[in-house]
Amino acid sequence: MTDIVAFNHVVKRYPGGKMALDGVSLRLARGEMAFLTGHSGAGKSTLMKLIGLIERPTRGQVVINGTDLATVRRRQIPRYRQRLGLIFQSYNLLFDRTVFDNVALPLVIRGLGHADIARRVRAALDTVGLLSHERKFPVTLSGGEQQRVGIARAVVDRPYLLLADEPTGNLDPALSADIMRLFTRLNETGTSIMIATHAIDLVQRMGHRRIALDHGHLEAG
């Protein structure tokens, strides 16, 4: 099994009849980095939510890292999500905790020991270049820095797949390019990455694979 992500004829229809994905089949190879593009409502977020088990497909099969997600029961979802790295447009940081504690959260959830946590959190913060900010609170950081904290949190537990939903949606072009370069670096260390984004020009300049969605159909990829 070399594919980290495999969608087989996936249909997602929301209650109320809105067709978000209409028979999508796609593959992401292990270690690959791909951009998911398309206008708002094209189904990018739905695709991400299906991988994160936030939604279930109406029809079709989603296989992640060799696991058919239909076999993952509700109680098993937390354990499944622990192996994914999720990055959000609004960063989703906890504002009453320091940068260190935010990044440590996935490890705390998994129940790792204190020394192990400290070592891994510092390594992740070093990767995103925020090691000197570990004692600060997220509010004192800029948008770009906050997103880098979000990325550190996503990679701290060494996920097999990094999913980013509009990670640069709230950032200016220069900061966006910074963040994208960071993703490229992470990809070079072997992490599979899927990034949903609007920033078409940035994607074209980066030269990675592009998966385009249009009204729930796969346009290119």
Place this chain on the structure above:
Amino acid sequence: MAEQHRGRDGRRPSQRQRIPTLAAPAQGWLGAHARCLIEALGRMHRRWVASLLTVFVIGITLALPTGLYVLVKNLDTLSTSWQGTVQASLYLDDDVSVERGRTLARRLDARDTIDGAEYVSAEEGLETFREASGFGDALDALPSNPLPAVVVVTPDADMTRAAVGELVDTLRGETGVARAELDQAWLERLFAILSLIERAAWVIGLLLSAAVVFIVGNTIRLDIENRREEIEVMKLLGASDAFIRRPFLYSGVWYGLSGAVVALILLGGCFAALAGPLGTLTRSYDSALDLVGLDWSGGFALLATGIALGWCGCALTVNRRLADIEPR
């Protein structure tokens, strides 16, 4: 790949660190709980005004039934000490001689169930009455002594009220005894009132315990609402329901425990305020009654009750609420 990487990590620590492998998971588990306990306290501290109000409400709610319980206990001690002074009067027939009366008193005195029996002749009775009542002149006017001879019986102090009643019934059957009376009717009424108050204390206690459960439940519900986003993020990061629930349960425990502590302080204050005037009152009755507060076991029971109620209030709320919150 990630698994292999972790495997290498596991082997990296030195031999010395690797030895307590069995203890490590337990430490991790204990550590996680200790962390939650502290974290829950930190959460309360951050919103300390609201927390303090909640704790005070719980404290007052717990103090009411506990205070009532202590009151009942004090009245119980009081009535027990009075029960020891209960005496039965055996009024003898007029034709019973002084000698036979004294023999009867000695015979009764020898019984296990009787602490003391004293013969009081008609003359002695008249003399006592003359001194105590102040009706001396009126008594002098009577042609003969109207009082019968009496054997005053003090039942064993350890006897129950029912046993004392039976004893008096058998004494009534003794030859030469015209009437036997127990001056206990007022005591019976007191006991009835006491058991009523005790029952009321239980009912009020149950109702107010339910109130504590609801107060904690509601506080936790608001807390969960305020933390909806945080809970969503945690769920996205793979936190199990148990993991998310834990700090809330510990908040419930802290609320219950600090409420119980406040209740103890309130009760202590009340007793300090009451002890002075009560001392004056009891001294005026020539009785030295000390107000008995909560003892150690009672205090611990109150703290344990507070913790249990806090936990219950939280457990009843948190499962339902957390299930409602799912990332979108």
